[in-house]
Amino acid sequence: MRALASAPAKTILFGEHSVVYDEPAIAGAVNKRAYVEITESKTDKSILKSHDLNFEAELDTKHKKYNLKRGKPGIIRYILEALNKVHDHSPIVMKLSSNIPIGSGLGSSAAVTVATLAALYRFHNIRFNKKSLAHDAHMVEQAVQGIASPLDTLVSTYGGLVYLSRNKKVEHFKVNFNAPFVVGYTNKHGNTGKMVKDVRLLKNRNPKIINPVISAMGQLTNYAKQAILKRDFNKIGELMNINHGFLDVLGVNTMELSRMVYTAREYGAIGSKITGAGGGGSIIALCPNRVDEVARGIAAEDNVLKIRFTRKGVSSRVYK
Ligand SMILES: Nc1ncnc2c1ncn2[C@@H]1O[C@H](COP(=O)(O)OP(=O)(O)O)[C@@H](O)[C@H]1O
Numbered sequence: 153m154r155a156l157a158s159a160p161a162k163t164i165l166f167g168e169h170s171v172v173y174d175e176p177a178i179a180g181a182v183n184k185r186a187y188v189e190i191t192e193s194k195t196d197k198s199i200l201k202s203h204d205l206n207f208e209a210e211l212d213t214k215h216k217k218y219n220l221k222r223g224k225p226g227i228i229r230y231i232l233e234a235l236n237k238v239h240d241h242s243p244i245v246m247k248l249s250s251n252i253p254i255g256s257g258l259g260s261s262a263a264v265t266v267a268t269l270a271a272l273y274r275f276h277n278i279r280f281n282k283k284s285l286a287h288d289a290h291m292v293e294q295a296v297q298g299i300a301s302p303l304d305t306l307v308s309t310y311g312g313l314v315y316l317s318r319n320k321k322v323e324h325f326k327v328n329f330n331a332p333f334v335v336g337y338t339n340k341h342g343n344t345g346k347m348v349k350d351v352r353l354l355k356n357r358n359p360k361i362i363n364p365v366i367s368a369m370g371q372l373t374n375y376a377k378q379a380i381l382k383r384d385f386n387k388i389g390e391l392m393n394i395n396h397g398f399l400d401v402l403g404v405n406t407m408e409l410s411r412m413v414y415t416a417r418e419y420g421a422i423g424s425k426i427t428g429a430g431g432g433g434s435i436i437a438l439c440p441n442r443v444d445e446v447a448r449g450i451a452a453e454d455n456v457l458k459i460r461f462t463r464k465g466v467s468s469r470v471y472k
C-alpha cells in the first residue's frame with residue numbers, strides 16, 4: 153500500500169503572535185507544499201527520509217525517538233508526534249519532500265504535520281474530514297511547540313485566504329485576492345516555539361504595556377479584513393506597516409528582517425512586515441506595480457520567493 157498526501161505553506165498577512173492570545177488573524181495558503189509518502193517497510197525498521205531537507209532517520213515510533221543518520225532533526229518531532237497519535241507502530245518508510253523554506257515563517261511545520269496526518273489516515277484507512285484533521289494537526293503543533301494557535305494548521309488544511317475570528321471561527325474570503333505580494337526570506341532561521349515563548353515572557357514582565365499592543369493588533373486585523381473586502385490596497389499597506397511596528401515591539405524583529413522590510417519600502421512597497429514568528433525568516437511586502445523592483449531590491453542581500461495564493465488545501469490518496 154502507498155499513501156500520499158500534500159499540504160500548502162501559508163503566509164500570515166495580519167495577526168501573528170497576537171493570534172496566540174485569541175486575537176483575530178488573516179492568512180493565506182500559498183503555492184509551496186510539503187509532500188509525504190508512506191509505504192510498508194521491507195525490514196523491521198521504520199525509516200524517514202527527505203531528499204529536499206537532506207536527512208534520514210530511523211524512527212522508534214513507540215518511544216517517540218529517532219536515530220538520525222544525517223541532516224538536522226527539528227521537523228522530525230512533528231512527524232513523530234503525528235505518528236504517535238495515529239500509527240500502530242508497524243514498520244513503514246516515510247518520504248518527505250518540500251519546496252517550503254524551513255523555519256522561515258511560512259508554516260513548514262504545519263504543512264508537514266497536516267500532510268503527515270492525512271497520509272497516515274489514508275494508510276490506515278481511518279475516516280477523517282478537514283475539521284478533524286485541522287484539529288489533530290493543531291494538537292501536534294501544540295505538543296511540539298508548547299504553545300501554538302490553530303491558524304497555520306487551519307490554513308494548511310483548508311487552503312485559501314482565511315480570517316480566523318476571536319472565537320476561533322474560520323471565515324473564507326470570497327474575493328479573488330491576487331494581490332501583488334513579494335515574500336523575502338533570509339538565511340537566518342527563526343524557531344516558532346522559542347519566539348512564542350519569548351513573547352509570553354515579555355508580556356508577563358510588562359503586562360500593562362504589551363496587553364494593549366496585542367489587543368491593538370487584533371483591532372488592526374479587523375480593519376484589515378474590511379480593507380481586503382474593499383480591495384483597498386493603500387489601507388492594507390498602511391495596516392501592514394503598523395503591524396510590523398507592533399511585531400517589533402514584541403521583540404521578534406531582527407536586523408535581517410528590518411533590512412528586508414525597509415528595502416521593500418524603499419523600492420516602492422506600500423506595506424511590508426514580518427510574516428510568521430520572526431526571529432529570522434520572512435517578510436511580506438505589498439507592491440502594486442512594483443513587484444519586480446521590490447524583488448530585485450530584496451534579492452541584493454536576501455532571497456525572494458515567488459508565491460501565489462492558492463485555494464488548494466490538503467490533498468491525499470491511497471494506492472492499494
Ligand atoms: N534543515 C532542517 N531539517 C530539519 N528540520 C529543520 C531544519 N531547519 C529547521 N528545522 C526545524 O523545522 C521546524 C520549523 O518549524 P517552525 O519553527 O514552526 O517554522 P516554520 O513553520 O515557519 O517553517 C523547527 O522545529 C526547526 O527546528
Ligand SMILES: C[C@@](O)(CCOP(=O)(O)O)CC(=O)O
Pocket residue numbers: 167168169170171172256257258259260261299300301302303304344348427428429430
Ligand atoms: C507566531 C505564530 O502566530 C505563527 C507562527 O508561524 P510560523 O511557524 O513562523 O510559520 C504562532 C502561532 O500562531 O501558533
Ligand SMILES: [Mg+2]
Pocket residue numbers: 259260261262304344
Ligand atoms: Mg511553524
